[in-house]
Amino acid sequence: AQRVTQPEKLLSVFKGAPVELKCNYSYSGSPELFWYVQYSRQRLQLLLRHISRESIKGFTADLNKGETSFHLKKPFAQEEDSAMYYCALKRFNKFYFGSGTKLNVKP
Amino acid sequence: SAVISQKPSRDICQRGTSLTIQCQVDSQVTMMFWYRQQPGQSLTLIATANQGSEATYESGFVIDKFPISRPNLTFSTLTVSNLSPEDSSIYLCSVEVQAAGNTIYFGEGSWLTVV
Numbered sequence A: 001a002q003r004v005t006q007p008e009k010l011l012s013v014f015k016g017a018p019v020e021l022k023c024n025y026s027y028s029g030s031p032e033l034f035w036y037v038q039y040s041r042q043r044l045q046l047l048l049r050h051i052s053r054e055s056i057k058g059f060t061a062d063l064n065k066g067e068t069s070f071h072l073k074k075p076f077a078q079e080e081d082s083a084m085y086y087c088a089l090k091r092f093n094k095f096y097f098g099s100g101t102k103l104n105v106k107p
Numbered sequence B: 001s002a003v004i005s006q007k008p009s010r011d012i013c014q015r016g017t018s019l020t021i022q023c024q025v026d027s028q029v030t031m032m033f034w035y036r037q038q039p040g041q042s043l044t045l046i047a048t049a050n051q052g053s054e055a056t057y058e059s060g061f062v063i064d065k066f067p068i069s070r071p072n073l074t075f076s077t078l079t080v081s082n083l084s085p086e087d088s089s090i091y092l093c094s095v096e097v098q099a100a101g102n103t104i105y106f107g108e109g110s111w112l113t114v115v
Helices: none
Strands: A004-005 A010-014 A019-021 A024-026 A030-040 A045-049 A072-074 A083-091 A092-096 A101-106 B004-007 B011-012 B018-023 B031-037 B041-049 B068-074 B077-080 B089-097 B103-106 B110-114
Touching: A010 A019, A010 B089, A019 A101, A045 B103, B004 B077, B004 B089, B004 B110, B018 B031, B018 B089, B031 B077, B031 B103, B041 B068, B041 B077, B077 B089
Parallel strands: A010 A101, B011 B110
Antiparallel strands: A004 A024, A019 A072, A030 A045, A030 A083, A083 A092, A083 A101, B004 B018, B018 B077, B031 B041, B031 B089, B068 B077, B089 B103, B089 B110
């Protein structure tokens, strides 16, 4: 069965510090992975997807099949990055989400 | 992208009653899904709403408890039946947009509290 694990419930960093939100997955096929973000009082929205290999709002994520990871990184965190971040795996048109990590960027 | 409207945004219901949540999309979409997000937890897929046929339910969810309708490609309803306090949760409608690389988009959610 597919599973997405986000080991950290809460991650606090200071503004300007690097940030890495961890995501590990278990899936026997070729994974399609995403990061979703939910800012306070807003709906869940797509941040980035691994097949796009893009950088959104300074965030990047690389799929590491050997380590079955898809960690989200940003070199210099900003206060406006404070939000809930969810890693998700897509399988057969269905999305499976990790438990989420709350990122708190302190001034 | 797609604009997804959910109603109601919030409701308080008595145990034993039912609540029907509506999801309206501004464009035709093939795939619509219903998720549940219980307090402090992640999103759990309830079912895929299939247009013109019965919904496909995930393990642990049954049609009697969560009947779903999908009369056309822009609209779906989820009913949570015979409510108990354990049903207190946020219920989210989501759609897959093929034009956006098969990305899924979410409604704002319907916050249900059962008393």
